[in-house]
Amino acid sequence: MDQGRRPNAVVANDNSKIYMDLKSIIREHTLPFLPAKSLFRFKGVCRDWKLQISTPFFAHNQSNSFHNVSGFFCQSCSNPPSFISLDPNSYGVPDPSLQFLPEPVDIRSSSNGLLCCQGHTGDNAYYICNPATKQWKKLPKPNADHGSNPAIVLIFEPSLLNFVAEYKLICAFSSADFDNALEFEIYSSAENCWRISGEIYFGATKIKPNSGVHVNGIIYWLSKTGGIVVFDLTMERSQRLYGHKNGFYSHNQGCLGVMNEKLASVISSYNQTLTVSVLSNSYTNTMAMNSKVKAWDTKLNVNVSESSEYQGPVLYACGEVIVIQSERGLYSYDMKTREFRRLTTEADHDIRVVGYVNSLVEI
Template sequence: MDRGKIPDLAARDNKIYLDLKDIIKENALPFLPAKSVVKFGAVCRDWRFQISAPLFAHNQSLSCHSTSGIFIQIHRGSPSLIPICGVPDPILSFLPEPVDIKSSSNGLLCCRGREGDKVYYICNPFTKQWKELPKSNANHGSVPAIVLLVEPSLLNFVAEYKIICAFPSTDFGKATEFDIYSSREGSWEIAREICFGDRTIFCLLDDN
Protein backbone atom coordinates (compact mmCIF):
# COMPACT_ATOMS: atom_id res chain seq x y z
CA MET A 1 0.00 0.00 0.00
CA ASP A 2 1.11 3.55 -0.78
CA ARG A 3 0.26 5.08 2.57
CA GLY A 4 2.09 8.27 1.81
CA LYS A 5 0.39 8.95 -1.49
CA ILE A 6 -2.02 11.89 -1.42
CA PRO A 7 -4.98 11.73 -3.85
CA ASP A 8 -5.10 14.40 -6.52
CA LEU A 9 -8.17 16.39 -5.48
CA ALA A 10 -8.13 18.35 -8.72
CA ALA A 11 -8.13 15.27 -10.94
CA ARG A 12 -10.81 15.87 -13.53
CA ASP A 13 -11.13 12.18 -14.37
CA ASN A 14 -12.42 11.47 -10.83
CA LYS A 15 -16.13 12.33 -10.49
CA ILE A 16 -15.92 12.29 -6.69
CA TYR A 17 -14.13 15.64 -6.69
CA LEU A 18 -15.58 18.87 -8.09
CA ASP A 19 -14.16 22.33 -8.55
CA LEU A 20 -15.43 24.94 -6.11
CA LYS A 21 -17.23 26.83 -8.89
CA ASP A 22 -19.10 23.66 -9.85
CA ILE A 23 -20.08 22.99 -6.24
CA ILE A 24 -21.47 26.52 -5.94
CA LYS A 25 -23.21 26.26 -9.31
CA GLU A 26 -24.97 23.02 -8.46
CA ASN A 27 -25.68 23.49 -4.74
CA ALA A 28 -25.79 27.20 -3.91
CA LEU A 29 -27.16 29.16 -6.87
CA PRO A 30 -30.71 27.72 -6.68
CA PHE A 31 -31.06 29.04 -3.11
CA LEU A 32 -30.20 32.66 -3.96
CA PRO A 33 -32.83 35.37 -4.56
CA ALA A 34 -33.50 36.25 -8.18
CA LYS A 35 -31.62 39.57 -8.14
CA SER A 36 -28.41 37.90 -6.94
CA VAL A 37 -28.80 35.09 -9.46
CA VAL A 38 -28.94 37.57 -12.34
CA LYS A 39 -25.71 39.23 -11.16
CA PHE A 40 -23.90 35.88 -10.90
CA GLY A 41 -24.76 35.17 -14.53
CA ALA A 42 -21.78 37.41 -15.39
CA VAL A 43 -19.27 35.20 -13.53
CA CYS A 44 -18.61 32.84 -16.43
CA ARG A 45 -20.20 31.18 -19.44
CA ASP A 46 -21.05 27.98 -17.53
CA TRP A 47 -22.94 29.89 -14.83
CA ARG A 48 -24.76 31.97 -17.45
CA PHE A 49 -25.95 28.85 -19.27
CA GLN A 50 -26.92 27.24 -15.96
CA ILE A 51 -28.96 30.26 -14.84
CA SER A 52 -30.71 30.72 -18.19
CA ALA A 53 -31.93 27.09 -18.32
CA PRO A 54 -35.70 26.55 -17.68
CA LEU A 55 -34.89 23.75 -15.22
CA PHE A 56 -32.78 26.13 -13.12
CA ALA A 57 -35.59 28.71 -12.97
CA HIS A 58 -37.95 25.96 -11.81
CA ASN A 59 -35.56 24.73 -9.11
CA GLN A 60 -34.86 28.28 -7.92
CA SER A 61 -38.58 28.97 -7.49
CA LEU A 62 -38.85 25.89 -5.28
CA SER A 63 -35.65 26.50 -3.27
CA CYS A 64 -35.67 30.25 -2.62
CA HIS A 65 -38.61 31.67 -0.72
CA SER A 66 -37.03 34.95 0.43
CA THR A 67 -39.03 38.15 0.19
CA SER A 68 -37.97 40.65 -2.48
CA GLY A 69 -40.06 43.53 -1.21
CA ILE A 70 -43.45 44.74 -0.10
CA PHE A 71 -45.79 46.39 -2.59
CA ILE A 72 -47.98 49.17 -1.23
CA GLN A 73 -50.78 51.10 -2.91
CA ILE A 74 -52.78 53.88 -1.30
CA HIS A 75 -56.26 54.39 -2.74
CA ARG A 76 -55.85 54.90 -6.52
CA GLY A 77 -52.21 55.93 -6.39
CA SER A 78 -49.48 54.13 -8.33
CA PRO A 79 -48.12 50.93 -6.77
CA SER A 80 -44.76 51.37 -5.06
CA LEU A 81 -42.29 48.98 -3.47
CA ILE A 82 -40.49 48.92 -0.15
CA PRO A 83 -37.44 46.95 -1.37
CA ILE A 84 -35.76 44.26 0.70
CA CYS A 85 -33.47 42.83 -1.95
CA GLY A 86 -34.78 44.86 -4.89
CA VAL A 87 -37.12 44.43 -7.82
CA PRO A 88 -36.74 46.49 -11.00
CA ASP A 89 -39.57 48.73 -12.20
CA PRO A 90 -41.66 48.51 -9.01
CA ILE A 91 -44.38 50.82 -10.33
CA LEU A 92 -45.39 48.19 -12.93
CA SER A 93 -45.10 50.66 -15.81
CA PHE A 94 -44.46 47.74 -18.18
CA LEU A 95 -48.18 46.88 -18.04
CA PRO A 96 -50.35 48.41 -20.80
CA GLU A 97 -52.43 50.55 -18.41
CA PRO A 98 -52.56 51.82 -14.82
CA VAL A 99 -53.61 49.02 -12.47
CA ASP A 100 -54.56 48.23 -8.92
CA ILE A 101 -52.81 45.31 -7.22
CA LYS A 102 -55.46 42.85 -6.05
CA SER A 103 -53.46 39.84 -4.81
CA SER A 104 -50.03 38.19 -4.79
CA SER A 105 -48.61 34.70 -4.45
CA ASN A 106 -45.09 33.24 -4.80
CA GLY A 107 -43.73 36.32 -6.54
CA LEU A 108 -46.62 36.80 -9.00
CA LEU A 109 -49.13 39.65 -8.87
CA CYS A 110 -52.77 39.76 -9.89
CA CYS A 111 -53.62 43.28 -11.03
CA ARG A 112 -56.78 44.87 -12.35
CA GLY A 113 -57.01 47.69 -14.86
CA ARG A 114 -58.66 50.87 -13.64
CA GLU A 115 -60.61 51.86 -16.72
CA GLY A 116 -62.81 50.33 -19.41
CA ASP A 117 -63.38 46.60 -19.02
CA LYS A 118 -61.18 46.48 -15.89
CA VAL A 119 -59.00 43.73 -17.32
CA TYR A 120 -57.12 41.35 -15.01
CA TYR A 121 -53.38 40.84 -15.48
CA ILE A 122 -51.01 38.24 -14.04
CA CYS A 123 -47.45 39.55 -13.97
CA ASN A 124 -43.98 38.86 -12.63
CA PRO A 125 -42.55 42.24 -11.51
CA PHE A 126 -38.97 40.92 -11.71
CA THR A 127 -39.00 39.55 -15.26
CA LYS A 128 -41.67 42.02 -16.49
CA GLN A 129 -43.58 39.14 -18.05
CA TRP A 130 -47.35 39.51 -17.98
CA LYS A 131 -50.53 37.92 -19.27
CA GLU A 132 -53.94 39.48 -19.90
CA LEU A 133 -56.75 37.24 -18.70
CA PRO A 134 -59.93 36.72 -20.73
CA LYS A 135 -63.02 38.63 -19.70
CA SER A 136 -65.39 36.89 -17.31
CA ASN A 137 -69.13 36.59 -17.96
CA ALA A 138 -69.79 37.65 -14.36
CA ASN A 139 -69.99 41.24 -13.15
CA HIS A 140 -67.32 41.47 -10.44
CA GLY A 141 -68.33 44.97 -9.45
CA SER A 142 -65.97 47.77 -8.48
CA VAL A 143 -64.29 46.21 -5.42
CA PRO A 144 -64.12 42.40 -5.73
CA ALA A 145 -62.03 40.40 -3.25
CA ILE A 146 -59.30 38.49 -5.12
CA VAL A 147 -57.10 35.58 -4.06
CA LEU A 148 -54.26 34.40 -6.32
CA LEU A 149 -53.04 30.85 -5.72
CA VAL A 150 -49.70 29.83 -7.28
CA GLU A 151 -47.83 26.68 -6.38
CA PRO A 152 -44.78 25.56 -8.42
CA SER A 153 -45.22 21.95 -9.47
CA LEU A 154 -42.51 19.33 -9.09
CA LEU A 155 -43.59 17.62 -12.30
CA ASN A 156 -44.68 20.54 -14.46
CA PHE A 157 -42.26 23.29 -15.47
CA VAL A 158 -45.08 25.67 -16.38
CA ALA A 159 -46.44 27.34 -13.25
CA GLU A 160 -50.19 26.87 -12.88
CA TYR A 161 -52.38 29.20 -10.88
CA LYS A 162 -55.96 29.94 -9.94
CA ILE A 163 -57.75 33.17 -9.14
CA ILE A 164 -60.72 33.15 -6.81
CA CYS A 165 -62.88 36.26 -7.05
CA ALA A 166 -65.57 36.94 -4.43
CA PHE A 167 -68.09 39.53 -5.63
CA PRO A 168 -71.54 40.81 -4.59
CA SER A 169 -74.30 38.81 -6.22
CA THR A 170 -76.54 40.65 -8.65
CA ASP A 171 -79.18 37.89 -8.53
CA PHE A 172 -79.54 37.46 -4.76
CA GLY A 173 -79.70 40.17 -2.13
CA LYS A 174 -77.01 40.21 0.55
CA ALA A 175 -75.13 37.30 -1.03
CA THR A 176 -71.62 36.71 -2.33
CA GLU A 177 -70.78 34.65 -5.40
CA PHE A 178 -67.42 33.25 -6.51
CA ASP A 179 -65.80 33.29 -9.94
CA ILE A 180 -62.74 31.08 -10.45
CA TYR A 181 -60.10 31.40 -13.17
CA SER A 182 -57.86 28.41 -13.93
CA SER A 183 -54.67 28.84 -15.96
CA ARG A 184 -54.93 25.21 -17.01
CA GLU A 185 -58.39 25.73 -18.54
CA GLY A 186 -57.73 29.33 -19.58
CA SER A 187 -61.25 30.42 -18.59
CA TRP A 188 -63.49 31.62 -15.76
CA GLU A 189 -66.17 29.50 -14.12
CA ILE A 190 -68.75 30.65 -11.59
CA ALA A 191 -68.89 28.35 -8.57
CA ARG A 192 -72.17 26.75 -7.58
CA GLU A 193 -71.67 27.77 -3.96
CA ILE A 194 -73.20 31.06 -2.81
CA CYS A 195 -72.50 32.71 0.53
CA PHE A 196 -75.62 34.35 1.97
CA GLY A 197 -75.49 37.05 4.60
CA ASP A 198 -74.62 40.71 4.92
CA ARG A 199 -70.85 40.65 5.30
CA THR A 200 -67.73 42.35 3.98
CA ILE A 201 -65.12 40.20 2.25
CA PHE A 202 -61.58 41.40 1.80
CA CYS A 203 -58.19 39.84 1.02
CA LEU A 204 -54.65 40.53 2.19
CA LEU A 205 -51.58 40.36 -0.05
CA ASP A 206 -48.94 37.83 0.94
CA ASP A 207 -45.30 38.84 1.29
CA ASN A 208 -43.69 36.66 -1.39
Protein backbone atom coordinates (compact mmCIF):
# COMPACT_ATOMS: atom_id res chain seq x y z
CA MET A 1 0.00 0.00 0.00
CA ASP A 2 2.81 2.34 0.90
CA GLN A 3 4.57 1.59 -2.37
CA GLY A 4 1.40 2.42 -4.27
CA ARG A 5 1.18 5.86 -2.72
CA ARG A 6 4.69 7.02 -3.47
CA PRO A 7 4.23 7.75 -7.19
CA ASN A 8 1.19 9.92 -6.40
CA ALA A 9 3.24 11.91 -3.91
CA VAL A 10 5.97 12.43 -6.49
CA VAL A 11 3.44 13.57 -9.10
CA ALA A 12 1.91 15.97 -6.60
CA ASN A 13 5.31 17.43 -5.81
CA ASP A 14 6.12 17.83 -9.51
CA ASN A 15 2.78 19.54 -10.17
CA SER A 16 3.44 21.88 -7.27
CA LYS A 17 6.82 22.80 -8.71
CA ILE A 18 5.33 23.39 -12.15
CA TYR A 19 2.65 25.61 -10.60
CA MET A 20 5.19 27.62 -8.64
CA ASP A 21 7.40 28.00 -11.70
CA LEU A 22 4.44 29.18 -13.79
CA LYS A 23 3.50 31.77 -11.16
CA SER A 24 7.05 33.10 -11.19
CA ILE A 25 7.16 33.17 -14.99
CA ILE A 26 3.91 35.14 -15.23
CA ARG A 27 4.89 37.54 -12.47
CA GLU A 28 8.43 38.21 -13.71
CA HIS A 29 8.14 37.87 -17.49
CA THR A 30 4.52 38.54 -18.44
CA LEU A 31 3.16 41.29 -16.20
CA PRO A 32 5.65 43.97 -17.40
CA PHE A 33 4.26 43.63 -20.94
CA LEU A 34 0.71 44.52 -19.88
CA PRO A 35 -0.91 48.00 -19.95
CA ALA A 36 -1.37 50.11 -16.81
CA LYS A 37 -5.14 49.67 -16.51
CA SER A 38 -4.86 45.88 -16.58
CA LEU A 39 -2.06 45.96 -14.03
CA PHE A 40 -4.07 48.09 -11.59
CA ARG A 41 -6.86 45.52 -11.84
CA PHE A 42 -4.43 42.63 -11.37
CA LYS A 43 -3.30 44.04 -8.03
CA GLY A 44 -6.36 42.29 -6.63
CA VAL A 45 -5.22 38.83 -7.75
CA CYS A 46 -3.00 38.21 -4.73
CA ARG A 47 -0.70 39.94 -2.27
CA ASP A 48 2.45 38.97 -4.23
CA TRP A 49 1.13 40.53 -7.43
CA LYS A 50 0.08 43.69 -5.60
CA LEU A 51 3.54 44.10 -4.05
CA GLN A 52 5.24 43.32 -7.36
CA ILE A 53 3.19 45.81 -9.42
CA SER A 54 3.53 48.55 -6.76
CA THR A 55 7.35 48.70 -6.79
CA PRO A 56 9.21 51.50 -8.62
CA PHE A 57 11.42 48.88 -10.30
CA PHE A 58 8.35 47.20 -11.82
CA ALA A 59 7.07 50.56 -13.13
CA HIS A 60 10.49 51.14 -14.70
CA ASN A 61 10.48 47.68 -16.25
CA GLN A 62 6.93 48.06 -17.58
CA SER A 63 7.69 51.42 -19.19
CA ASN A 64 10.53 49.73 -21.07
CA SER A 65 8.45 46.71 -22.09
CA PHE A 66 5.05 48.11 -23.09
CA HIS A 67 4.92 50.50 -26.06
CA ASN A 68 1.59 49.80 -27.77
CA VAL A 69 -0.62 52.71 -28.77
CA SER A 70 -3.47 52.31 -26.30
CA GLY A 71 -5.80 55.08 -27.38
CA PHE A 72 -6.08 58.78 -28.05
CA PHE A 73 -6.50 61.94 -26.03
CA CYS A 74 -8.82 64.31 -27.88
CA GLN A 75 -9.36 67.99 -27.28
CA SER A 76 -10.88 71.02 -28.97
CA CYS A 77 -10.96 74.69 -28.05
CA SER A 78 -14.45 74.37 -26.58
CA ASN A 79 -14.02 71.13 -24.63
CA PRO A 80 -11.66 69.67 -22.01
CA PRO A 81 -9.52 66.61 -22.82
CA SER A 82 -11.20 63.24 -23.28
CA PHE A 83 -9.84 59.77 -23.91
CA ILE A 84 -10.73 57.16 -26.53
CA SER A 85 -9.47 53.67 -25.70
CA LEU A 86 -8.66 51.14 -28.42
CA ASP A 87 -9.62 48.43 -25.92
CA PRO A 88 -11.63 49.71 -22.91
CA ASN A 89 -11.14 46.44 -21.01
CA SER A 90 -7.34 46.76 -21.14
CA TYR A 91 -6.43 50.41 -21.73
CA GLY A 92 -7.60 53.42 -19.78
CA VAL A 93 -6.85 56.29 -17.39
CA PRO A 94 -8.66 57.21 -14.14
CA ASP A 95 -9.17 60.89 -15.03
CA PRO A 96 -9.44 61.45 -18.82
CA SER A 97 -10.11 65.20 -18.41
CA LEU A 98 -6.84 65.61 -16.42
CA GLN A 99 -8.54 67.38 -13.52
CA PHE A 100 -5.78 66.17 -11.20
CA LEU A 101 -3.59 68.95 -12.63
CA PRO A 102 -3.70 72.28 -10.75
CA GLU A 103 -5.42 74.14 -13.59
CA PRO A 104 -7.26 73.50 -16.89
CA VAL A 105 -4.79 72.57 -19.61
CA ASP A 106 -4.33 72.00 -23.32
CA ILE A 107 -2.53 68.80 -24.33
CA ARG A 108 0.41 69.71 -26.53
CA SER A 109 2.37 66.50 -27.06
CA SER A 110 2.74 62.88 -25.95
CA SER A 111 5.56 60.36 -25.79
CA ASN A 112 5.62 56.79 -24.41
CA GLY A 113 3.16 57.36 -21.58
CA LEU A 114 3.95 60.99 -20.73
CA LEU A 115 1.89 64.02 -21.72
CA CYS A 116 3.06 67.60 -22.15
CA CYS A 117 0.25 70.00 -21.19
CA GLN A 118 0.02 73.77 -21.03
CA GLY A 119 -2.02 75.68 -18.46
CA HIS A 120 -4.69 78.24 -19.32
CA THR A 121 -3.88 80.78 -16.61
CA GLY A 122 -1.00 82.95 -15.48
CA ASP A 123 2.16 82.35 -17.47
CA ASN A 124 0.68 79.36 -19.33
CA ALA A 125 3.02 76.95 -17.57
CA TYR A 126 4.01 73.61 -19.04
CA TYR A 127 3.24 70.40 -17.13
CA ILE A 128 4.56 66.89 -17.66
CA CYS A 129 2.21 64.21 -16.37
CA ASN A 130 1.42 60.52 -16.46
CA PRO A 131 -2.40 60.27 -16.70
CA ALA A 132 -2.33 56.60 -15.62
CA THR A 133 -0.76 57.36 -12.23
CA LYS A 134 -1.79 61.05 -11.91
CA GLN A 135 1.82 62.04 -11.27
CA TRP A 136 2.78 65.47 -12.60
CA LYS A 137 5.50 68.09 -12.57
CA LYS A 138 5.39 71.80 -13.36
CA LEU A 139 8.27 72.95 -15.54
CA PRO A 140 10.20 76.21 -15.13
CA LYS A 141 9.21 79.13 -17.33
CA PRO A 142 10.87 79.17 -20.78
CA ASN A 143 13.25 81.95 -21.75
CA ALA A 144 11.43 82.78 -24.98
CA ASP A 145 7.82 83.53 -25.90
CA HIS A 146 6.49 80.34 -27.50
CA GLY A 147 3.22 81.93 -28.57
CA SER A 148 -0.37 81.01 -27.73
CA ASN A 149 -0.26 77.69 -29.59
CA PRO A 150 3.33 76.44 -29.37
CA ALA A 151 4.86 73.99 -31.83
CA ILE A 152 6.31 71.81 -29.09
CA VAL A 153 7.42 68.17 -29.14
CA LEU A 154 7.93 65.91 -26.12
CA ILE A 155 10.66 63.26 -26.36
CA PHE A 156 10.76 60.42 -23.85
CA GLU A 157 12.57 57.23 -24.77
CA PRO A 158 12.58 54.68 -21.92
CA SER A 159 15.93 53.07 -21.19
CA LEU A 160 16.82 50.19 -18.89
CA LEU A 161 19.98 52.09 -17.97
CA ASN A 162 18.09 55.18 -16.74
CA PHE A 163 15.99 54.36 -13.70
CA VAL A 164 14.77 57.97 -13.54
CA ALA A 165 12.70 59.00 -16.55
CA GLU A 166 14.59 61.59 -18.59
CA TYR A 167 12.78 63.58 -21.25
CA LYS A 168 13.17 66.66 -23.41
CA LEU A 169 10.92 69.31 -24.93
CA ILE A 170 11.76 71.08 -28.17
CA CYS A 171 9.80 74.13 -29.27
CA ALA A 172 10.12 75.97 -32.59
CA PHE A 173 9.08 79.62 -32.20
CA SER A 174 9.12 82.82 -34.22
CA SER A 175 12.26 84.82 -33.61
CA ALA A 176 11.85 88.17 -31.87
CA ASP A 177 15.16 89.44 -33.29
CA PHE A 178 14.92 88.40 -36.95
CA ASP A 179 12.01 88.70 -39.34
CA ASN A 180 10.71 85.50 -40.94
CA ALA A 181 13.00 83.33 -38.86
CA LEU A 182 12.54 80.43 -36.47
CA GLU A 183 14.47 79.68 -33.30
CA PHE A 184 14.46 76.59 -31.11
CA GLU A 185 14.27 76.24 -27.33
CA ILE A 186 15.10 72.98 -25.55
CA TYR A 187 14.13 71.77 -22.08
CA SER A 188 16.05 68.93 -20.42
CA SER A 189 14.61 67.12 -17.39
CA ALA A 190 18.13 66.07 -16.39
CA GLU A 191 19.13 69.74 -16.02
CA ASN A 192 15.63 71.06 -15.22
CA CYS A 193 16.11 74.17 -17.32
CA TRP A 194 15.43 75.68 -20.74
CA ARG A 195 18.04 76.94 -23.17
CA ILE A 196 17.74 78.59 -26.58
CA SER A 197 19.72 76.88 -29.30
CA GLY A 198 22.17 78.93 -31.33
CA GLU A 199 20.54 77.65 -34.51
CA ILE A 200 18.28 80.05 -36.44
CA TYR A 201 16.27 78.99 -39.46
CA PHE A 202 15.80 81.77 -42.02
CA GLY A 203 13.23 79.93 -44.09
CA ALA A 204 10.46 82.54 -44.08
CA THR A 205 7.94 79.95 -42.91
CA LYS A 206 5.45 79.40 -40.11
CA ILE A 207 5.11 76.13 -38.25
CA LYS A 208 1.81 74.29 -38.04
CA PRO A 209 1.12 73.74 -34.30
CA ASN A 210 0.58 70.19 -33.04
CA SER A 211 2.25 68.77 -36.14
CA GLY A 212 5.68 67.89 -34.71
CA VAL A 213 7.04 64.34 -34.48
CA HIS A 214 10.34 62.89 -33.31
CA VAL A 215 12.24 60.17 -35.19
CA ASN A 216 15.72 59.00 -34.18
CA GLY A 217 16.96 62.30 -32.75
CA ILE A 218 15.36 64.48 -35.43
CA ILE A 219 12.22 66.59 -35.04
CA TYR A 220 9.94 67.35 -37.97
CA TRP A 221 7.20 69.99 -38.18
CA LEU A 222 4.79 70.76 -41.00
CA SER A 223 5.16 74.20 -42.53
CA LYS A 224 2.02 76.20 -43.25
CA THR A 225 3.49 77.18 -46.61
CA GLY A 226 4.37 73.63 -47.66
CA GLY A 227 7.23 71.33 -46.85
CA ILE A 228 8.69 70.21 -43.54
CA VAL A 229 10.99 72.03 -41.11
CA VAL A 230 13.67 69.69 -39.76
CA PHE A 231 15.71 70.13 -36.57
CA ASP A 232 18.54 67.73 -35.75
CA LEU A 233 18.65 67.60 -31.95
CA THR A 234 22.18 66.16 -31.83
CA MET A 235 23.83 68.61 -34.23
CA GLU A 236 21.31 71.41 -33.53
CA ARG A 237 20.99 72.17 -37.21
CA SER A 238 17.83 72.91 -39.20
CA GLN A 239 16.76 72.58 -42.81
CA ARG A 240 13.68 72.37 -44.97
CA LEU A 241 12.43 69.16 -46.50
CA TYR A 242 9.76 68.93 -49.16
CA GLY A 243 7.00 66.35 -49.14
CA HIS A 244 6.30 63.98 -51.98
CA LYS A 245 3.35 66.16 -52.97
CA ASN A 246 4.41 69.71 -52.28
CA GLY A 247 1.64 71.88 -50.95
CA PHE A 248 -0.83 69.24 -49.75
CA TYR A 249 -0.31 70.28 -46.13
CA SER A 250 -1.98 73.63 -46.73
CA HIS A 251 -5.28 71.78 -47.25
CA ASN A 252 -5.11 70.32 -43.72
CA GLN A 253 -5.57 66.83 -45.12
CA GLY A 254 -2.21 65.39 -44.10
CA CYS A 255 -0.14 64.76 -41.02
CA LEU A 256 3.26 63.43 -40.04
CA GLY A 257 3.76 60.22 -38.12
CA VAL A 258 6.26 57.52 -37.23
CA MET A 259 6.17 54.04 -38.77
CA ASN A 260 8.90 51.43 -38.39
CA GLU A 261 11.21 54.11 -36.95
CA LYS A 262 10.86 56.23 -40.09
CA LEU A 263 9.10 59.53 -40.76
CA ALA A 264 5.74 58.90 -42.36
CA SER A 265 3.59 61.30 -44.37
CA VAL A 266 -0.10 60.40 -44.48
CA ILE A 267 -2.58 62.09 -46.81
CA SER A 268 -6.33 61.70 -47.08
CA SER A 269 -7.61 63.06 -50.38
CA TYR A 270 -11.34 63.63 -50.51
CA ASN A 271 -13.14 61.15 -52.80
CA GLN A 272 -9.85 59.43 -53.70
CA THR A 273 -7.30 57.57 -51.58
CA LEU A 274 -5.62 57.33 -48.21
CA THR A 275 -1.89 57.42 -48.95
CA VAL A 276 0.98 56.51 -46.63
CA SER A 277 4.58 57.31 -47.59
CA VAL A 278 7.79 57.01 -45.57
CA LEU A 279 10.94 59.08 -45.83
CA SER A 280 13.63 56.95 -47.45
CA ASN A 281 16.20 59.65 -48.24
CA SER A 282 16.36 62.93 -46.33
CA TYR A 283 19.31 64.22 -48.36
CA THR A 284 17.53 64.90 -51.66
CA ASN A 285 17.88 68.65 -50.95
CA THR A 286 21.63 68.26 -51.54
CA MET A 287 21.33 66.13 -54.68
CA ALA A 288 22.16 67.43 -58.15
CA MET A 289 19.33 68.94 -60.18
CA ASN A 290 17.16 66.43 -62.04
CA SER A 291 18.38 63.64 -59.80
CA LYS A 292 16.10 60.60 -59.92
CA VAL A 293 16.72 59.68 -56.29
CA LYS A 294 13.37 59.61 -54.49
CA ALA A 295 12.95 61.02 -51.00
CA TRP A 296 9.67 59.20 -50.29
CA ASP A 297 8.48 55.64 -50.79
CA THR A 298 4.75 54.99 -51.00
CA LYS A 299 3.82 52.16 -48.62
CA LEU A 300 0.04 52.14 -48.83
CA ASN A 301 -2.82 53.36 -51.00
CA VAL A 302 -6.36 52.75 -49.76
CA ASN A 303 -9.28 53.57 -52.04
CA VAL A 304 -11.93 55.43 -50.04
CA SER A 305 -13.84 56.87 -53.00
CA GLU A 306 -16.80 54.50 -52.52
CA SER A 307 -17.63 55.68 -48.99
CA SER A 308 -17.72 59.24 -47.69
CA GLU A 309 -17.69 57.69 -44.21
CA TYR A 310 -13.90 57.31 -44.41
CA GLN A 311 -13.12 60.57 -46.21
CA GLY A 312 -11.56 63.50 -44.39
CA PRO A 313 -8.32 64.89 -42.97
CA VAL A 314 -5.82 62.64 -41.20
CA LEU A 315 -5.32 63.71 -37.58
CA TYR A 316 -2.88 61.08 -36.34
CA ALA A 317 -0.56 58.37 -37.67
CA CYS A 318 1.82 56.18 -35.72
CA GLY A 319 2.83 52.53 -35.85
CA GLU A 320 -0.01 50.70 -37.58
CA VAL A 321 -2.81 53.12 -36.64
CA ILE A 322 -4.20 56.10 -38.58
CA VAL A 323 -7.01 58.37 -37.34
CA ILE A 324 -9.27 60.16 -39.82
CA GLN A 325 -11.91 62.79 -39.16
CA SER A 326 -14.97 62.53 -41.37
CA GLU A 327 -18.37 64.19 -41.29
CA ARG A 328 -19.65 61.21 -39.26
CA GLY A 329 -17.00 61.30 -36.53
CA LEU A 330 -13.54 59.84 -35.95
CA TYR A 331 -12.36 56.63 -37.59
CA SER A 332 -9.22 54.58 -37.15
CA TYR A 333 -7.56 52.53 -39.85
CA ASP A 334 -5.43 49.53 -38.90
CA MET A 335 -2.66 49.06 -41.48
CA LYS A 336 -2.13 45.47 -40.33
CA THR A 337 -5.73 44.26 -40.64
CA ARG A 338 -6.68 46.78 -43.37
CA GLU A 339 -9.88 47.59 -41.49
CA PHE A 340 -11.66 50.83 -40.56
CA ARG A 341 -13.24 51.27 -37.14
CA ARG A 342 -15.49 54.03 -35.82
CA LEU A 343 -14.08 55.70 -32.70
CA THR A 344 -16.69 58.42 -32.12
CA THR A 345 -19.91 59.49 -33.79
CA GLU A 346 -19.21 63.20 -33.31
CA ALA A 347 -16.09 65.36 -33.36
CA ASP A 348 -15.54 69.12 -33.20
CA HIS A 349 -14.13 70.63 -36.36
CA ASP A 350 -11.01 71.83 -34.51
CA ILE A 351 -10.37 68.60 -32.60
CA ARG A 352 -6.79 67.52 -31.92
CA VAL A 353 -5.77 63.89 -31.47
CA VAL A 354 -2.72 62.75 -29.47
CA GLY A 355 -1.67 59.12 -29.29
CA TYR A 356 -1.12 57.61 -25.84
CA VAL A 357 0.72 54.59 -24.40
CA ASN A 358 -0.79 53.17 -21.18
CA SER A 359 2.44 53.18 -19.16
CA LEU A 360 3.39 53.19 -15.46
CA VAL A 361 6.44 55.41 -16.02
CA GLU A 362 7.23 57.47 -12.92
CA ILE A 363 8.08 61.17 -13.15
